[in-house]
Amino acid sequence: MRQTRAHSLALAASVLLFFSLASTHAAEGARAARQREAAAAPRTAPDISYTVSMPRPNTHLLEVEARLAYRQGAPASVDLVMPVWTPGSYLVREYARHVQDFAVTAGTAGHALDWAKVNKNTWRVETGGARELRVTYKVYSNELTVRTSELNDRHAFWNNTALLVYPEGHLRAPSTVRVVPFGNWKVATGLPPVAGQPNTFRAEDFDVLYDAPFLVSNFRVLDFEVKGIPHRIVIDGEGNFDPERMRADIRRVVEATLELMREIPYRDYTFILMTHPTVRGGLEHLNSTALIWRRFNFRPDAEWRDFLSLVAHEYFHLWNVKRIRPDALGPFDYTQENYTRLLWVAEGTTSYYDNLLVRRAGLMTDRQYLDIIAKAVEDLRRTPGRLKQSIEEASFDAWIEYYRPDENTVNTAVSYYDKGALVALLLDLEIRRHSDGRRSLDDVMRALYDEFYKKGRNYAPADFQRAAEQAAGASLDEFFRRYVRGREELEWDAALERVGLRLDTTGEAAAGRPAGERANLGANLAQEGERLRVTNVPSDTAAYEAGLYANDQIVAVDGFRATRDFLNARLEEKRPGDVMTLTVFRNEELRTVNVRLAGRSEGAYRIVPVRNPSDAQRRAYQAWLGAPFPRAAQGQ
Numbered sequence: 001m002r003q004t005r006a007h008s009l010a011l012a013a014s015v016l017l018f019f020s021l022a023s024t025h026a027a028e029g030a031r032a033a034r035q036r037e038a039a040a041a042p043r044t045a046p047d048i049s050y051t052v053s054m055p056r057p058n059t060h061l062l063e064v065e066a067r068l069a070y071r072q073g074a075p076a077s078v079d080l081v082m083p084v085w086t087p088g089s090y091l092v093r094e095y096a097r098h099v100q101d102f103a104v105t106a107g108t109a110g111h112a113l114d115w116a117k118v119n120k121n122t123w124r125v126e127t128g129g130a131r132e133l134r135v136t137y138k139v140y141s142n143e144l145t146v147r148t149s150e151l152n153d154r155h156a157f158w159n160n161t162a163l164l165v166y167p168e169g170h171l172r173a174p175s176t177v178r179v180v181p182f183g184n185w186k187v188a189t190g191l192p193p194v195a196g197q198p199n200t201f202r203a204e205d206f207d208v209l210y211d212a213p214f215l216v217s218n219f220r221v222l223d224f225e226v227k228g229i230p231h232r233i234v235i236d237g238e239g240n241f242d243p244e245r246m247r248a249d250i251r252r253v254v255e256a257t258l259e260l261m262r263e264i265p266y267r268d269y270t271f272i273l274m275t276h277p278t279v280r281g282g283l284e285h286l287n288s289t290a291l292i293w294r295r296f297n298f299r300p301d302a303e304w305r306d307f308l309s310l311v312a313h314e315y316f317h318l319w320n321v322k323r324i325r326p327d328a329l330g331p332f333d334y335t336q337e338n339y340t341r342l343l344w345v346a347e348g349t350t351s352y353y354d355n356l357l358v359r360r361a362g363l364m365t366d367r368q369y370l371d372i373i374a375k376a377v378e379d380l381r382r383t384p385g386r387l388k389q390s391i392e393e394a395s396f397d398a399w400i401e402y403y404r405p406d407e408n409t410v411n412t413a414v415s416y417y418d419k420g421a422l423v424a425l426l427l428d429l430e431i432r433r434h435s436d437g438r439r440s441l442d443d444v445m446r447a448l449y450d451e452f453y454k455k456g457r458n459y460a461p462a463d464f465q466r467a468a469e470q471a472a473g474a475s476l477d478e479f480f481r482r483y484v485r486g487r488e489e490l491e492w493d494a495a496l497e498r499v500g501l502r503l504d505t506t507g508e509a510a511a512g513r514p515a516g517e518r519a520n521l522g523a524n525l526a527q528e529g530e531r532l533r534v535t536n537v538p539s540d541t542a543a544y545e546a547g548l549y550a551n552d553q554i555v556a557v558d559g560f561r562a563t564r565d566f567l568n569a570r571l572e573e574k575r576p577g578d579v580m581t582l583t584v585f586r587n588e589e590l591r592t593v594n595v596r597l598a599g600r601s602e603g604a605y606r607i608v609p610v611r612n613p614s615d616a617q618r619r620a621y622q623a624w625l626g627a628p629f630p631r632a633a634q635g636q
Helices: 002-044 206-211 243-261 301-316 343-360 366-381 391-399 418-434 441-453 461-472 477-483 493-497 542-546 564-573 615-625
Strands: 047-053 061-069 077-081 099-106 115-119 122-126 132-140 156-158 175-180 186-189 200-203 214-217 220-226 229-236 269-276 281-284 288-294 501-504 518-520 524-528 531-536 553-557 579-586 589-596 598-600 606-609
Touching: 175 206, 175 214, 186 269, 200 206, 214 229, 220 243, 229 243, 243 301, 243 343, 243 441, 269 301, 281 301, 288 301, 301 343, 343 366, 343 391, 343 418, 343 441, 366 418, 366 501, 366 606, 391 418, 418 441, 418 461, 418 477, 418 493, 418 615, 441 461, 493 501, 518 564, 524 564, 542 589, 553 564
Parallel strands: 047 175, 229 269, 269 288
Antiparallel strands: 047 061, 061 132, 077 122, 099 132, 115 122, 156 214, 175 200, 186 214, 220 229, 281 288, 501 606, 518 598, 524 531, 531 553, 553 579, 579 589
């Protein structure tokens, strides 16, 4: 048995090495080109400085001046390039479409220089021998997300990828940014300040410059220290938050994460938090993060925990993705897609840790955590696309799918965030099982940090699998084949049983009937004022088989005026096999759809303790969630 197992492990290792070398060689080819550029840049790069001003916030126009000073003579022409995407947000966004009033002169008072667009995001300037170029343009900024820019009478927020052009061939060159605020607004960014120059900041290269967002407003600041390192929360806008609770709880999240990673890779850290009526999101950076949260959704406590999970997610990214880098993610090509099959690790594993870190910080109970996991499992099980696309495929196709979902996405695709988090959870439990609880996914993240970030390397898919296998002390090829590269259903019974838990899918009985006798329509609906709209129709449902369409407006149910509450009430009265008649508007035409209702075999999911857990299960639960095994399990 030992000889057979050893042979299998050796064979698996040789296969993994082959694919790792192939992937690494491809990535190294791209990096080699960038290294050649880096070697040339110090000799030929101009001195680069930017000034960003906002004299008329009501126009939503950020005004940019870029100066390029050549010490040894300028080339005959210079290509100035605007990035098309922002790292961390994997979609080509075409930032150049917002540029207007582009002009170039020879120095401050010199004559105008000729220029022409040579492609969608590149301006070619004919220097005429000028040693200094002064480039001016304006950028329309009226979209508040963490990956775009906004200027109005409240604030200015921008990502430098959406604002600042770079001279082609010189991404490794240093630069400075001076901000001219409107009125008495203040400036917040993660970039270090230039001594003696107010509101001026420096970046060692464009990867650093493009990493650092700016907020300019009358923000408030909450400060705290962890291990002597300064942290600040910069808050722009009002909301129903408690500032002292925010300071204390975010500090606990930071402390819990540092206990995991054991090293602070920055000199200071800035949380940029903007409040908004409806928008939410976050984007990671090297020593900062940009967060947007709905201003009156800091309460109740469930919303607060959700907010803290967002904080933990973006903060953990400063290791996982900003430093522990997948193959293609840095140095970056800002002009096109940067493909990787590892977003399920970059985002999915981070999504696993976000709630877990809030739990480890003592800001969420183990019961609350398990309820979140159960809901995630339920949502995935009700997504037909989970069996159509692997998380590696979802990672690769992020550029064309994740940020552009449509009504059929539920049937064809899976989220590398959502399924990636659940696969990371299963992988964590698998490593704990094989190592008899001595190691976990924590050890994998620390090993990747030491072996790749500290040695200046990016990791490939085979590298991640190898690190997981080293932590487990066993081959995990079947796990990765089935759940990472493959599309198989995630299995929960055996994994949860190791920590004394089980997945209960029976749920609560409705109207005195078990879940299996409840009628189910299957379509997902949205009540939009007076309109009841079909948002999407999963392919394995009665609604799909009957021909109900996404975007149908349901106006009547069995001849009576439709609302979501009325439709749900009618479903409670029916049984599987009954027919429900839906009257809908479809492209302004009235249609009738007769749906033969299916049965719903499952109710709301819960993760519950097993009966009579063993001592080993109790210990495993404690090690995983940092809490005593639930007393409710006694004698079940």
